[in-house]
Amino acid sequence: MRILIVHNLLWAHYKASVFQALQHLVDQQPDLSIRVLQIARNERSRASLETATDADTPTYTYQYELLFDRFLEDISLTERAQALLRHARAYKPDVINLTGYYDPAQLLLLAWAKLNGIRVVMQNESTAADHQRSGWKELFKRSVFRACDGFFCFGSQSADYLIQLGVPPAKILLRKNAVDNEALRAVYEQTLPNRTRLQQSLHLQTNNFVFVGRLIEVKNLPMLLNAFAEALKRSVNALNWGLILLGDGDQWAELSQQIGSLKLTDRVTLLPGRPWFRVPEVLALSNVLVLPSRSEPWGLVVNEAMVCGLPVIVSERCGCVQDLVHPDETGFVFDPEEPDKLTQLMVKFMDDLVDTQRMAYYAQQYIAPYAPDVVAQEMLDGFREITN
Structure with a gap:
């Protein structure tokens, strides 16, 4: 099984710890491979949080490629879409994990995956309470979610929100978020x-x-x-x-x-x-x-x-x-x-x-269960479930 993960920001350290744990699991199984596409180095709004690496900075090792070494806001839709499709075609994944439904470039990748019989897992951070939700946006999300094979959610409230939008509970593969x-x-x-x-x-x-x-x-x-x-x-x-x-x-x-x-x-x-x-x-x-x-x-x-x-x-x-x-x-x-x-x-x-x-x-x-190694194992179990 070839796993392709699309992620927005290389800066997101909490994800890096999970990706490293996932890489460790994959390396132990010869039938698996993984690659992470990091779209941008960071968001402009979080630039002040970037720091120079020193001897005490935790480092994480996993297979990734930084598509654009600049802020996410400075990367055009055309650039993102072309880069994602080019790398996906070259890697030939069996399953793709997308960051979210709000990026048109990733929605294009979703459409390409469905046309080519590739399974798709969508990550969801949103809950019903974090914004007022109604109208055509919710209808649009329902249509996007129907095209997905599984979901990784940031907890139970995130999962409940998807279920309210018609996602079958069996498609919720993960309900956790972790730090190092x-x-x-x-x-x-x-x-x-x-x-x-x-x-x-x-x-x-x-x-x-x-x-x-x-x-x-x-x-x-x-x-x-x-x-x-x-x-x-x-x-x-x-x-x-x-x-x-x-x-x-x-x-x-x-x-x-x-x-x-x-x-x-x-x-x-x-x-x-x-x-x-x-x-x-x-x-x-x-x-x-x-x-x-x-x-x-x-x-x-x-x-x-x-x-x-x-x-x-x-x-x-x-x-x-x-x-x-x-x-x-x-x-x-x-x-x-x-x-x-x-x-x-x-x-x-x-x-x-x-x-x-x-x-x-x-x-x-x-x-304790909200640790990178636990979350990584549940992600891998989810990838296996939808590809089998």
Whole structure:
């Protein structure tokens, strides 16, 4: 079986760890081969997240070809379509895994595959909750999905969305998303012994909530700041708690101003974004992750936090909540339009009304199956199922 995977961005490190695990499985079986076509190096909007490789940067080895060494936005439809078709014809795959239904170039490849009897697996990140959905777009998706033989989904909510659009449940071959659990945990454990010293050097509190991500409107950070300010008023242990916002984005200045107006300058710390494999250095200085997004297809930072044993407080509009956030075990879920609910949950942690050690244990137990080697095996099983 010859497997061809089409992926948008070489920068997407979380996928690289899965592709490496999949390559390892394929190399052990002489009847299999795999090739990954990376369309672009990165998106322009994520350019600031690119970093120069150093000795500590995790590297991943798998068979791939970078079609265009530039930003995805700068590659025309004609260029993408011609390159994908040329490489597919040369490789002669038995099955193709496409990134998504939103790229016309990949839809052309889908049509070519169906004409040539090649099986197609479509990846889906979307959920019914992450955007308002109606009209001709949903009808168009239904027609695209009918042409696919299987689907890899970012969790149960993503799978449920496809089923709502008429996809038979048997065609859902994967319901998971993974990060490099081992690499992240290693950095966390390496940093943890220096927690107090590093907190003091950054002028952080002894205990901290932490947000990790881009500082943009959809992340709902002004609401988080307001909820935290209110929690400080209600908690009996307010003096021991702070909030870290780790990331870059358009709202940096706005959030800085809000922090000042709320008189939180000694409680809220804005830290610039850092490479993904350095994020556990900040998680090691924190106690609880908060992800208050109004829309999030999955929320990989929840994986990252749980790998490090952190409890999580996550918006119900994040795709991962159904699979990863188990109330009173790994964390809590809240409505991002109800700041008072978030305040109540933060106060529970601040006033020691939550068994955080128990949550740390369950976080690592629940996240264990969401690892690259597990996801890779389920992908390979899915490829075999639809080609047989």
